[in-house]
Amino acid sequence: MTNELRVGVVGAGAMGADHIRRIETRVAGARVAAVVEPDAGRAAAAGRDAPSAQMFARIEDALAAEAMDAVVIAVPGPLHLQTLLPALEAGLPILCEKPLTPDSATSLRVIEAEQRLERPHVQVGFMRRFDPEYAQLREMIASGEAGELLMLHCAHRNASVSEAYVQQMLINDSVVHEFDVVPWLAGSPLTSVEVRYSRRNPAAPARLREPILVLMELENGMIVDVEMSVNVQFGYQVTTEAVFSRAALRIGDPLAARPGARAAHESFETRFAEAYDIEMQRWVDAVMRGDLVDGPNAWDGYLVALACEAGVRALSGGVHLVERPDPPAFYLPTHARGRQSARA
Numbered sequence: 001m002t003n004e005l006r007v008g009v010v011g012a013g014a015m016g017a018d019h020i021r022r023i024e025t026r027v028a029g030a031r032v033a034a035v036v037e038p039d040a041g042r043a044a045a046a047g048r049d050a051p052s053a054q055m056f057a058r059i060e061d062a063l064a065a066e067a068m069d070a071v072v073i074a075v076p077g078p079l080h081l082q083t084l085l086p087a088l089e090a091g092l093p094i095l096c097e098k099p100l101t102p103d104s105a106t107s108l109r110v111i112e113a114e115q116r117l118e119r120p121h122v123q124v125g126f127m128r129r130f131d132p133e134y135a136q137l138r139e140m141i142a143s144g145e146a147g148e149l150l151m152l153h154c155a156h157r158n159a160s161v162s163e164a165y166v167q168q169m170l171i172n173d174s175v176v177h178e179f180d181v182v183p184w185l186a187g188s189p190l191t192s193v194e195v196r197y198s199r200r201n202p203a204a205p206a207r208l209r210e211p212i213l214v215l216m217e218l219e220n221g222m223i224v225d226v227e228m229s230v231n232v233q234f235g236y237q238v239t240t241e242a243v244f245s246r247a248a249l250r251i252g253d254p255l256a257a258r259p260g261a262r263a264a265h266e267s268f269e270t271r272f273a274e275a276y277d278i279e280m281q282r283w284v285d286a287v288m289r290g291d292l293v294d295g296p297n298a299w300d301g302y303l304v305a306l307a308c309e310a311g312v313r314a315l316s317g318g319v320h321l322v323e324r325p326d327p328p329a330f331y332l333p334t335h336a337r338g339r340q341s342a343r344a
């Protein structure tokens with residue numbers, strides 16, 4: 001590897017194109033050396049943003065040409081498995097947009113394939129962990145300076161969604177972020193999920209029943225509520241209020257206070273632009289150092305897939321337990337491996 005990481009971006013739709021521009025203009029130590037995109041229009045646009053990139057229609061061709069040192073996967077979730085497996089087979093480090101794969105059975109296949117390598121190579125693109133406000137909140141929780149964390153109230157609001165967005169996506173495509181970030185913030189795993197329906201938003205298309213309230217319980221006894229709305233019209237908002245024993249703190253954009261007011265953002269691409277930039281820079285730095293992963297790994301992605309499955313069941317009512325298998329030693333930080341084998 002030279003002193004510049006040759007990144008291959010698989011998928012040049014909205015997210016892939018955003019990552020291509022990010023790597024080309026805002027990330028140090030990397031360039032887009034390959035783009036895998038079968039659609040001619042998208043490939044041409046990607047070529048304008050990354051003029052020195054080689055274009056391929058299939059990941060297998062980019063791998064055969066040895067055109068990249070590391071891979072960013074930004075195709076839709078259902079195509080992740082078929083992209084991850086050959087990239088892992090080639091032993092390349094991977095930053096894979098969320099979700100790892102759409103279900104736990106396929107996530108397990110990724111985990112099995114990854115364990116044929118000497119250490120984790122897959123990072124999952126749960127970008128909220130890199131948002132400076134989330135990171136500060138996590139530090140405040142861990143430091144104990146505001147006392148014990150008692151509750152989190154989360155709001156996750158989209159102005160509108162595409163025609164392809166169906167009811168299960170409230171969980172699989174949207175609350176998937178809270179399933180990752182809440183246990184990470186609170187330092188405690190998710191144990192159960194319940195979904196309650198509030199009054200239906202008349203602006204929602206007939207196929208969607210929302211907003212929903214997702215109630216999550218964590219192993220430490222904490223209850224977290226997530227208001228998930230996808231047709232608020234006034235913009236894109238993601239907020240979290242943390243209630244401690246000695247303080248309360250709110251992160252995220254201010255509310256649109258008056259009828260007609262717009263939220264600070266219209267979409268996740270701008271709301272989390274800084275988080276995406278930091279995520280990409282840290283991943284590139286980790287790959288260049290040889291650490292390969294600096295953030296949520298494939299095991300985290302698998303746990304989130306299990307949480308989503310419980311969440312989808314909860315859309316039909318009831319409280320659903322979330323499966324929490326122990327991670328294989330492969331996914332533990334090196335210093336924790338001895339402890340697990342001593343316990344076994």
Ligand code: ISE
Pocket residue numbers: 156158173174177268
């Ligand atoms: C979208 O796919 C995302 O990942 C966004 O972060 C989320 O807010 C949105 O609800 C999803 O549809």
